Amino acid sequence: MKTFEHLHDLASQVGASLGTSDWISVEQSRIDQFAEATGDHQWIHVDAERAKAGPFGTTVAHGFLTLSLLPAFFATGFEIRDSRLGVNYGLNKVRFPAPVPVGSRLRAHFKLLAFEAIDNGGAQLTIEVTVEREGSAKPVCVAESIARRYP
Secondary structure, eight states, X not given: OEEXXXXXXXXXXXXXXXXXXXXXXXXXXXXXXXXXHHTOOOHHHHOHHHXXXXXXXXOBOOHHHHHHTHHHHHHHHEEETTOOEEEEEEXXXXXXXXXXXTTEEEEEEEEEEEEEEOGXXXXXXXXXXXXXXXXXXXXXXXXXXXXXXXX
């Protein structure tokens, strides 16, 4: 994991890679739990028999499930040692270019797009997150995540 000692060390990293997360497996149990939590029970996600005849030949994860994994990806992607608090400020340009079939392994790559100093010694970071599926050339999610971090 790439480590930065100080939050403001990232000011010089705009345009650079911040790191890559660990892999996360997307099993049917995770998809089913997400369906329960959100009320999205579309058959392509939860009905394995029907999904066999569908466009992907198996169940696939919800796009928003993939997006909801961003905090877990961030936790293993890079570290800012003197940052004690991070808050999600929003997202830009979220896209799901490819499906996530059940059993997939995903990881995220982080690129710093913008660094803006804010009150209380904090910084607003705009980070491009590209989520890849193991064995696929096309990403499964690309988003700009905006976070506020504080020492």
